[in-house]
Amino acid sequence: MYFALILVAFVASSMVDATPLNIRSPFRHRKVSKRDDSQKFVVAHHMVGNTYPYTQDDWTSDIQAAHAAGIDGFALNIGSDDWQPTQVASAYQAAAASGTDFKLFISFDMSVLPCSSPDDAAALRNYITTYAQHPNQLQVNNRAFASTFAGESCSFGQGSVPQGWSSQFTQHPDLSGANAVHFVPSFFVDPATFGQYNGAMHGAFNFNSGWPIQLTADTGNSVLGPLGTNLASSASQAIGTITQALSQFVGATDTDTQYVNGLKSVTTDDGAPTYMGAVSPWFFTHYGADSYNKNFIYYADSHLYPTRWESIIDNRDMFDMVEIVTWNDFGESHYIGPIHGAQPNSQDWVDGFDHTAWLDMTSYYATAYKTGSYPQITEDKLYMWARPHTKDANAPDPVGKPDNYELDQDVLWAVVFATANSTVTLYTSDSTSQTFNVNAGVNKISTDLTPGGYMRGTIVRNDQTIVDFRPDGYNFTSNPQAYNYNAFAAVSPSSAPASN
Ligand SMILES: *[C@@H]1O[C@H](CO)[C@@H](O)[C@H](O)[C@H]1NC(C)=O
Numbered sequence: 346m347y348f349a350l351i352l353v354a355f356v357a358s359s360m361v362d363a364t365p366l367n368i369r370s371p372f373r374h375r376k377v378s379k380r381d382d383s384q385k386f387v388v389a390h391h392m393v394g395n396t397y398p399y400t401q402d403d404w405t406s407d408i409q410a411a412h413a414a415g416i417d418g419f420a421l422n423i424g425s426d427d428w429q430p431t432q433v434a435s436a437y438q439a440a441a442a443s444g445t446d447f448k449l450f451i452s453f454d455m456s457v458l459p460c461s462s463p464d465d466a467a468a469l470r471n472y473i474t475t476y477a478q479h480p481n482q483l484q485v486n487n488r489a490f491a492s493t494f495a496g497e498s499c500s501f502g503q504g505s506v507p508q509g510w511s512s513q514f515t516q517h518p519d520l521s522g523a524n525a526v527h528f529v530p531s532f533f534v535d536p537a538t539f540g541q542y543n544g545a546m547h548g549a550f551n552f553n554s555g556w557p558i559q560l561t562a563d564t565g566n567s568v569l570g571p572l573g574t575n576l577a578s579s580a581s582q583a584i585g586t587i588t589q590a591l592s593q594f595v596g597a598t599d600t601d602t603q604y605v606n607g608l609k610s611v612t613t614d615d616g617a618p619t620y621m622g623a624v625s626p627w628f629f630t631h632y633g634a635d636s637y638n639k640n641f642i643y644y645a646d647s648h649l650y651p652t653r654w655e656s657i658i659d660n661r662d663m664f665d666m667v668e669i670v671t672w673n674d675f676g677e678s679h680y681i682g683p684i685h686g687a688q689p690n691s692q693d694w695v696d697g698f699d700h701t702a703w704l705d706m707t708s709y710y711a712t713a714y715k716t717g718s719y720p721q722i723t724e725d726k727l728y729m730w731a732r733p734h735t736k737d738a739n740a741p742d743p744v745g746k747p748d749n750y751e752l753d754q755d756v757l758w759a760v761v762f763a764t765a766n767s768t769v770t771l772y773t774s775d776s777t778s779q780t781f782n783v784n785a786g787v788n789k790i791s792t793d794l795t796p797g798g799y800m801r802g803t804i805v806r807n808d809q810t811i812v813d814f815r816p817d818g819y820n821f822t823s824n825p826q827a828y829n830y831n832a833f834a835a836v837s838p839s840s841a842p843a844s845n
């Protein structure tokens with residue numbers, strides 16, 4: 346990717362007040378590739394399909410919350426509802442009025458948009474030409490950035506998928522000059538075949554890279570060997586060992602490498618191809634056969650969200666852009682934004698399960714990714730998250746347990762942002778606790794949950810309690826009324842050390 350703002354980005358980065366680097370500085374080991382110098386963007390996947398009741402003020406509050414967390418823009422996932430263009434217009438208006446330079450782009454949801462005729466492509470081009478020159482449209486290589494969810498089966502009435510996308514979209518005369526597009530779809534194809542899409546795409550978005558999706562109950566059992574003869578019956582004393590075995594998959598960058606290698610055979614007319622990776626905090630969806638018929642988890646334990654971010658930052662040169670999956674996909678439980686708008690009948694597992702603690706954490710990692718330096722930690726903070734019931738609980742729920750639930754462990758996950766060395770205690774009931782010595786910086790810790798218990802944590806330094814946090818609204822039970830493998834996430838109120 347080539348950006349006009351290289352100088353600005355360099356100056357801004359050099360002013361960042363950084364702690365000693367524990368990642369490689371882009372300026373210390375400069376490579377010849379342009380990619381090292383390019384401006385990095387962090388965007389979040391926003392389901393326009395969940396915004397039916399939105400006013401422009403709702404868009405404004407989303408934009409302000411995202412911007413405050415270091416997110417540069419939203420990927421507007423659009424489907425086929427006839428009201429969605431109005432919400433897209435409202436989003437662009439809110440961005441323009443926000444005074445933030447927040448960026449937007451269209452991410453066509455090709456799992457629902459039609460793509461069998463040239464007219465279907467004309468509808469997609471219409472979105473691009475409407476917004477290509479809008480001041481808040483994300484531009485990459487001086488072109489309007491656009492993406493997808495899927496689309497690997499779309500030929501728009503042409504002889505092949507690459508011909509369909511190139512002749513009816515990317516290379517179509519409507520999308521030239523000031524309306525030219527920089528197209529980075531998430532086609533679900535083998536990255537080794539990317540060369541076949543020359544002329545159709547300018548890069549690739551690895552939508553599934555935020556989760557270790559190769560890990561299933563079956564593969565988990567084989568990874569664990571004798572330990573996991575049956576994950577579901579694992580004894581509690583083995584939890585730590587099982588978690589350790591599964592955690593090797595968390596934050597892995599194997600598929601990122603495959604994508605970057607696959608993109609080497611893609612030639613583009615506007616610079617080097619763009620690789621966009623994903624980061625996601627969670628995954629649980631619970632629709633029965635009478636509904637969307639999808640009921641599964643992806644493994645998201647072992648501190649997935651911060652761990653994946655750290656892998657991305659460690660391999661920063663590989664990632665031209667990062668998309669957070671997602672801002673507001675309630676149905677699949679991977680939202681980091683506030684719960685508002687409409688839900689696709691996911692209230693049963695979403696209401697009461699706030700995830701904005703992960704949004705709060707995002708600013709630290711997004712800043713590190715964009716500047717190459719982790720920001721200084723100026724407040725002591727404790728993040729905690731956990732599921733609401735034991736993984737093996739039986740509930741009177743006709744939908745049944747989600748596929749791969751066996752991988753989960755009954756663990757309270759916590760991250761401590763510490764301004765100095767401290768002692769942290771995690772409590773999961775009145776009589777169950779574990780104490781950790783943590784160092785200044787970011788510390789990932791965990792402890793077993795206790796049925797009938799809760800989550801609470803303290804940060805103590807020099808015999809002073811800096812943080813004592815027990816979030817309301819969370820209990821851990823072995824008798825749920827319905828299956829819910831979503832997470833409850835919380836962050837302690839800000840605690841600047843000077844005021845304590
Ligand atoms: C913090 O703890 C680490 C060991 O865990 C130690 O090496 C370091 O000196 C401590 N820092 C301070 C300021 O006490």
Ligand SMILES: *[C@@H]1O[C@H](CO)[C@@H](O)[C@H](O)[C@H]1NC(C)=O
Nearest residue numbers: 697797799817818819820821
């Ligand atoms: C948690 O348990 C306590 C005590 O049993 C109860 O009063 C409270 O309503 C429960 N909270 C939730 C969110 O389930």
